[in-house]
Amino acid sequence: MTTDTFSSKYTGEAATNNANGVDKQQKAGKIREKSIEHILSAAQQEFVINGFKGTTIQAIADRAGLPKANIHYYFKNKDNLIHAVLENILDLWDEVLGDISVDDNPKDVLAHFIRTKVRMSFTHPGPSKLFAMEIIQGAQHLKDYARTYLRKWVREKAKVFEQWIEQGKMSKVDPVHLIFLIWSSTQHYADFETQILTIMNRGEYEEEDVEHISEFLCTIIIRGCGIEYP
Amino acid sequence: MTTDTFSSKYTGEAATNNANGVDKQQKAGKIREKSIEHILSAAQQEFVINGFKGTTIQAIADRAGLPKANIHYYFKNKDNLIHAVLENILDLWDEVLGDISVDDNPKDVLAHFIRTKVRMSFTHPGPSKLFAMEIIQGAQHLKDYARTYLRKWVREKAKVFEQWIEQGKMSKVDPVHLIFLIWSSTQHYADFETQILTIMNRGEYEEEDVEHISEFLCTIIIRGCGIEYP
DNA sequence: CACGTGACTGACCAATTGGTCAGGCTTGTG
DNA sequence: CACAAGCCTGACCAATTGGTCAGTCACGTG
Known part of the structure; x- marks a missing residue:
């Protein structure tokens, strides 16, 4: 159950530019990571409270303090997002x-x-x-x-x-x-x-x-x- | 935790006697009861699959084989419906x-x-x-x-x-x-x-x-x- | 038969949803 | 400074939602 970062698997094509190791912008990558982290955390909380269908991207965005379109920038759609969240969880257990x-x-x-x-x-x-x-x-x-x-x-x-x-x-x-x-x-x-x-x-x-x-x-x-x- | 029927607590004012002839003299309340039963069963299934927010009244209606407005006729709104379903469950356990x-x-x-x-x-x-x-x-x-x-x-x-x-x-x-x-x-x-x-x-x-x-x-x-x- | 009563529903509405995209913004480079 | 490249987002759209309501239908009574 080893999984690499979500970026290559879940985010849209915006990720590929940045994911190839040789980053021109280190600082940019930091913000990127932080944002993804915030989104995943916010998404997890919302999914728990409202279930998959009941969770709105807007709610996730609000909780993460980001505009809705930004969520779609990092994660192509709702499905990709929950897959990333769940994979995160399995990794955690596997580790422990x-x-x-x-x-x-x-x-x-x-x-x-x-x-x-x-x-x-x-x-x-x-x-x-x-x-x-x-x-x-x-x-x-x-x-x-x-x-x-x-x-x-x-x-x-x-x-x-x-x-x-x-x-x-x-x-x-x-x-x-x-x-x-x-x-x-x-x-x-x-x-x-x-x-x-x-x-x-x-x-x-x-x-x-x-x-x-x-x-x-x-x-x-x-x-x-x-x-x-x- | 004894609770009487849902009709008096959850349905609208349409709770008293009714009549709906299907061939000869079909006891009026029967259809009513059957409908409510169908709705509760359908609702329970949908709520399990999609959660509360994720469940649509239309989906419940489709599963129960009734028009959407009929659900709202028996249960004033979505909240009343899930309350009725949950109460049903607690009664079942209490009994056993x-x-x-x-x-x-x-x-x-x-x-x-x-x-x-x-x-x-x-x-x-x-x-x-x-x-x-x-x-x-x-x-x-x-x-x-x-x-x-x-x-x-x-x-x-x-x-x-x-x-x-x-x-x-x-x-x-x-x-x-x-x-x-x-x-x-x-x-x-x-x-x-x-x-x-x-x-x-x-x-x-x-x-x-x-x-x-x-x-x-x-x-x-x-x-x-x-x-x-x- | 006419009529009142209550059971039911098609059609509609305002609000919300996931998702899109053109264009603005920031950054590093030459 | 000018410029390109990627990062980001306000504004928008088509579809869906919970809920409403005017009106239809079936029945029992007189």
Whole structure:
């Protein structure tokens, strides 16, 4: 899932002039990057709040503090824009959720995975939410390669779990659904942020919540796999 | 959360008796009810696919096989329509997830709750998805009483769990987060239906999946609570 | 049959939308 | 300074939107 900058893939022909490494104008490139960054951030927020169809380019422009035509200058159309945003998100996750190996200790791997995922839900709820909405709506804007990539990713991790089970390092549970369980229970804290804060009677998440929730989920899930914890 | 029919709350003044003859004496209210039902169902589907802002009344009308003006005849505006749809969903859940008591057996209660919730995710993914989208987007269309109702509901259940813990019937886990865990892990199968089917390489869920997943979640979660299972 | 009542809808409107483009602006170079 | 090259945007357009309403239709009653 390595992707180069968006410019070459998503922006109009205005990008090609500038994207070929040899820039005549360094300073110009900075502004360009900043603008793209602002647009992507604004777009992400708007897409989360209003969905794809419900989001207007004008709203994105307003949030980014740029004229509408400028959005169309950097991103040919709405479709290109959401593709860029989603790719951004997948890259982020890919970066964080590293590889695991059979030789690792199941308890440590599971704990680290859960902790990282919980923290992501707290520090980056936006991407998580947008991704969730995409899937709920049928993943119409996630390109095929992203969809199949997810399958590959799950299968890979599941294989390691299976070997652990064979080696008697954890009890016999369905590895694929174990991944779903971890994914859903952690992601929940991002997606249902609003509801959870209401129920917990809070204004926003605190640092201690991350620790408390991570610990809770580690306890239940790891013990549920028949592994001593802590 | 008992709510009477939508007609009195959401439709315009055209709410009383009516008559529309289709061959012989067709009970008047029947057509009315059927229409409302069709509209609510169509609206739910459209809202899931396109979000609130992204859904057009025309699209709902087309799906329901009715003229657009007819939608506005039954539901004054788009807001009234989504309120009716959401209320419908909350009623459905309220009906299914009954009461629990301290005197009940933790294992049975947890197992029954998980099973019911999984089955709901499989048989009624639409409502679950729409509800999730609402929460993700900040619950802008869930009225206050619905939001506070959820808090009350969770607190109530949590209290019972706490007593079980005091009685030594289950190990010491955070009751509120236990509810979140059950909610998220089961709901996941509705919301992420698309992704999960892709990963499992299936076209649609099978009856056996319900059983398999219920069993998996029961095992992990109930054992995670320090209770023997099965 | 005539008439009133309520159920329904075609046709319309003001506002908003994604997207376009001609032309102004800034920059580095000769 | 003059000029070219690329960066940017105000103003615009065709299409779509939620919502309205005057008028049509079917039925029950007297």
